[in-house]
Amino acid sequence: QVQLVQSGPEVKKPGASVKVSCKTSGYSFKNYGITWVRQAPGQGLEWMGWVSAYNGYTNFAQKILGRVTMTTDTSTSTAYMELRSLRSDDTAVYFCARDLDSTPLYGDYFGGASDYWGQGTLVTVSS
Amino acid sequence: DIQMTQSPSTLSASVGDRVTITCRATESVGNWLAWYQQKPGKAPKLLIYEASSLHSGVSPKFSGSGSGTEFTLTISGLQPDDFATYYCQQYKSYSRFTFGPGTKVDIK
Numbered sequence: 001q002v003q004l005v006q007s008g009p010e011v012k013k014p015g016a017s018v019k020v021s022c023k024t025s026g027y028s029f030k031n032y033g034i035t036w037v038r039q040a041p042g043q044g045l046e047w048m049g050w051v052s053a054y055n056g057y058t059n060f061a062q063k064i065l066g067r068v069t070m071t072t073d074t075s076t077s078t079a080y081m082e083l084r085s086l087r088s089d090d091t092a093v094y095f096c097a098r099d100l101d102s103t104p105l106y107g108d109y110f111g112g113a114s115d116y117w118g119q120g121t122l123v124t125v126s127s
Numbered sequence: 128d129i130q131m132t133q134s135p136s137t138l139s140a141s142v143g144d145r146v147t148i149t150c151r152a153t154e155s156v157g158n159w160l161a162w163y164q165q166k167p168g169k170a171p172k173l174l175i176y177e178a179s180s181l182h183s184g185v186s187p188k189f190s191g192s193g194s195g196t197e198f199t200l201t202i203s204g205l206q207p208d209d210f211a212t213y214y215c216q217q218y219k220s221y222s223r224f225t226f227g228p229g230t231k232v233d234i235k
Contacts, residue, residue, distance in 0.1 A: 045163075045171065045214050045226040061223055062128055095170055100182075112218045113161035115182065117170035
């Protein structure tokens with residue numbers, strides 16, 4: 001069965017960086033992109049961006065552009081999200097999620113709806 | 128970026144009710160619209176994709192409609208397990224994807 005298992009909670013100081021991992025299993029990793037979504041305490045869902053496990057293409061939210069990197073490691077079927085220059089308003093639960101549709105072999109594709117989700121990783125930014 | 132709004136923000140309903148949530152986009156997203164259900168402390172669950180397609184394994188009590196800039200999610204015969212927060216998300220190609228602010232469905 002498809003599973004996405006994320007790394008554990010993190011506590012970081014303002015200005016630091018955090019890297020969250022999302023280890024997948026149960027499907028062909030290269031065939032599906034990964035979306036990252038975060039949710040601040042008591043708030044709604046915020047789409048952060050998407051990375052293709054097929055070719056490494058990315059699509060990021062304007063708000064975090066320049067502070068975020070999303071990568072994949074096909075040898076371990078793991079996706080990573082690194083967020084730099086952390087601020088207190090980056091405190092949130094971070095989710096990874098797999099694309100519903102497999103990545104087309106031809107043509108542009110930058111993600112879609114997400115069907116399988118990780119359990120979430122709490123990142124706390126506090127001095 | 129495309130902005131999404133949802134109404135109402137909170138909806139109080141009773142078991143057995145039929146409820147409708149509306150989602151609007153600031154520009155056309157075609158049919159590239161998904162609906163998710165989220166319960167406290169849990170990851171979101173995909174209900175509907177491409178505006179009206181029911182995700183595998185999801186109860187047909189959930190239905191979606193609309194296209195362009197206005198969409199609806201209807202839940203028929205509310206059950207205790209359906210009390211949750213519902214989010215729409217647009218995923219139009221060549222755009223940055225965005226979620227709506229959410230609609231909390233609670234017990235009247």
